[in-house]
Amino acid sequence: MFFADREEAARQLAGVLKGLGLERQVVLGIPRGGVVMADVIARELGGTADIVLARKVGAPGNPEYALGAVNENGEVFLQPYASRVADESYIKAEIGRQMQVIRERRRRYRAVRPKEPLEGREVVLVDDGIATGSTMEATLTAVLAEKPSRVVVAVPVAPPEAVARLRERAEVVTLSAPPDFVAVGAYYRNFPQVSDEEVTGILQRWAVQ
Known part of the structure; x- marks a missing residue:
């Protein structure tokens, strides 16, 4: 379809x-x-x-490929294959980057609605x-x-x-x-x-x- x-x-x-x-x-x-x-x-x-x-936790060099995701409460959901694609330090840093995007969007969007x-x-x-x-x-x-x-x-x-x-x-x-x-x-x-x-x-x- x-x-x-x-x-x-x-x-x-x-x-x-x-x-x-x-x-x-x-x-x-x-x-x-x-x-x-x-x-x-x-x-x-x-x-x-x-x-x-919520934000996707993207793979190294391919941000559209989801290793998992994080919600605005900071809860992280990783796919079983995440550790085979990226090491722990990358994943931790990527989660931090996506949480920053969430915080910025929350500030911008909640000022409106x-x-x-x-x-x-x-x-x-x-x-x-x-x-x-x-x-x-x-x-x-x-x-x-x-x-x-x-x-x-x-x-x-x-x-x-x-x-x-x-x-x-x-x-x-x-x-x-x-x-x-x-x-x-x-x-x-x-x-x-x-x-x-x-x-x-x-x-x-x-x-x-």
């Missing part, structure tokens, strides 16, 4: 989510592509929207796709710690093994789980980078709703 862009994928996800009987839901987008998705889904469902922060409380709420956790699952697992852990009443992970595309892991901890809605998964961007015809300025603009709209 291929998607024209994030907006089309988000509308398709919203169509499935409408059948789940969600109430008073908070739609959380993972910056930056997931925020574009959350914006569309929240409008389609009539819910509240917010962000949740204060955090939405999640306790007792139904939450839809959104990204534009899952590759290794590291970032989503780290994010899901942070969200569950806030004791929502229900969590639904919603993504357009993800590898089957990542979907299976996540389903042990939350409901999962995915439009496609190809067994020969390549990379998230391979399933979109138009998959541009999302800038911090775009995210800030979306947060400003949410803040006045």
